Amino acid sequence: MNKNKYLAVYAKFLHTSLASELEYKTNIIIDAITAMLSLVGSIFLLSIFFQNTGNIGGWNFEQALIIQGIYTVLNGVTNTWFNPNLREIVRHVREGTLDFVLLKPVDSQFFISLKKISPSGFLEILLGVCLMFYCIKINQIQLSFNFLILCLITITCSICILYSLWFFISTTTIWFVKTWNATEVLRSFLYIGRFPISSFSFSLRLFFSIIIPIAFITTIPSEVLLGFSQLWKIILEICITLIFLITSRRFWLFALKYYSSASS
C-alpha cells in the first residue's frame, strides 16, 4: 500500500465533493440550523426527564449532558462521512456503477467509504465539542495529558465501531439492493445512544451491549471523561472495535464475490 498515493487521492475526493456540496449554499445554512435545533431539542427532552428527579440510571443532569455532547459529535461524523457515502453505495449497486469502482487501482473499500463528504455535519461536530468543554467545566473535571489520550482513544474506537456498523449494512446492499430502510432501523437504534445505557431495563441493556454495541459507543467515552470508567471496560471497547473493523472488512470482501454487475 502506497500511503502517499492514498493521501493524494483523498485530497482529490475532498476537493471534488466539497465543490459540489457548496453549490447548494442555502442548504448548508438550513442544515446548520437543523443541527442546532436538534441539539436544543434533545437537551429539552433530557430536561423533561430530569424535571422531577435528580438522576437517571445513576447519572445526574450535568453528567448526562456529556453523553449528549459525545452523541452530537458522533452524529456529526455520521452525517459528514458515513451517510453520504452509504447513499452512494446503494446507488452504485442499483445502477451497476460499482463496476467502475472495482476497476480502479485503489482499494474499493477506501474508495467507497471516503469518496463523499458533506460539510453540514461539521457544525454538529463543533457544537458537540463545545458542549463537551462546557460539561468539563460544570463537572469540574481536571484535565491531564493521560486523561486526554484515553478520551481520544475511546472516542476513536466509538467512531470505528459506528463506521463498521454502517459499513456492514451498506455491504448487505449487494444482496438486497435496497438497504436504505435498514439504515433507518440502525438510526433509530442509535437514537438510544443519547441516554446513559444504565437507564434502560436489563434486557435492553444486554441487547445494546452484545448485539448492537451502542452501549460502548457513547456511554464508555462519557465515563472516561467523568473519570469513573474501569480499565477493563476500555480494553473491552478496544477489542470490540478491532473485531468489528476486521469483520466488516472481511464481510465486504466476501460480499464482493457475490456481486453480479447489474448492467451486463
Add this chain to the structure above:
Amino acid sequence: MRKIFTLLKVQYSNMLEYRVEIALWAVSGIIPFFMLNIWTNNNLNEEININNTMLSRYFLSAFFVRQFSVVWVVFSFEEDALLGKLSPYIIQPLNPFFRYFTQHIAEQITRFPFALIIAIFFFLFNPESIWFPNLIFLFLSFISTFLSFLIQFLIQSVIACLCFWTEKASSIERLFFIPTLFLSGLLAPVASFPNYVKSWIYFTPFPYLIDFPANLLSGNKTNISEGFIMQIFWILLLFPLFTKLWHEGTKKYTAMGS
C-alpha cells in the same frame, strides 16, 4: 373519485412489491418503546400522574399514530422534480399530489399488518397493558389520526412546492422535522412538558399530530372537541396556502431534464 380508486389500486400492488422495505420502515418506528423503557425504568412517570400501564398504552398508541401518519411526499416530489419526471404528470388532468396521496394511503394499508405484529410483540412483553378501546374512541382516534396525516401531508406539500424555487426542499423538511419530533409527543407525552412550553404549544400544530390521537386511542384524558377543532383549523389554514403555492409554482416550473 374513480380515478383515485384506480390510482389506489395501482399503488397498492406497487407497494406490495416492497413488503420487506415497508416492514423495515415499521421497525424503524420503535423509538417510542425505548422512551417508554426510560420512563418506567426510572419511575419518572409518578410525578406526571400517569401510571405505568397508561403510559405504555400511550406510547403504543403513539407508535401506531406515527405509523399511519408518516409522510414523505417532499422526498418523492423533489426527486421527480429534479429528474424531470414531473413534467408528464403535470400535463395530465389530475393534480400530481393525488398520485402521492394515494401512494401514502396504499403504503399505510400495506404497513398495517406489520404494525399489528409489532403491537402483538409489545403485548407479549407487557401483558398488563392489553386493552381494547371502546368503539367510539377507536373511531374518533382513527379520524384524528387521519386528520393528523392530512395536516402533515399538507405541510410537506407546502414545503415540496418550495422545490419550484429552491430545487432542494428536503433540507427544509428535515429542519421542520426536528420540532415535530420533540414537540409532537412521540418521545414524551405533552402532559409531561414543563409549563412554560405547555402555555404556547397548544397553539401550534404539533400536539395534534401524535399526542392528541394517541391520547384518544389509549384512553388518557384529553380535550376532544378542542383537539378536533384545532386539527380542522390547521387543515383549513394549510389547504389554501398549498393551492396558492402550487399555482404560483407551476407557473415558475422550468421542466428540467427535457
